[in-house]
Amino acid sequence: MKKTIFRSLAKCNKLLLPSYGRKQLDISRASKLQLMLIGWRCYVTKNSL
Numbered sequence: 001m002k003k004t005i006f007r008s009l010a011k012c013n014k015l016l017l018p019s020y021g022r023k024q025l026d027i028s029r030a031s032k033l034q035l036m037l038i039g040w041r042c043y044v045t046k047n048s049l
Helices: 002-016 031-047
Strands: none
Touching: 002 031
16 A cells, blocks of 8 residues: 555656756755755655665
């Protein structure tokens, strides 16, 4: 049950949120909002696996 929720969240994140890896964002220059989005995507991805 938990994995299916996180898998659907991961698919929504992929569609809705920007991908900073493709843009080659430097983490040391990222804003707080960008760091929060990176952390959220990492959390969801970790729980969906």
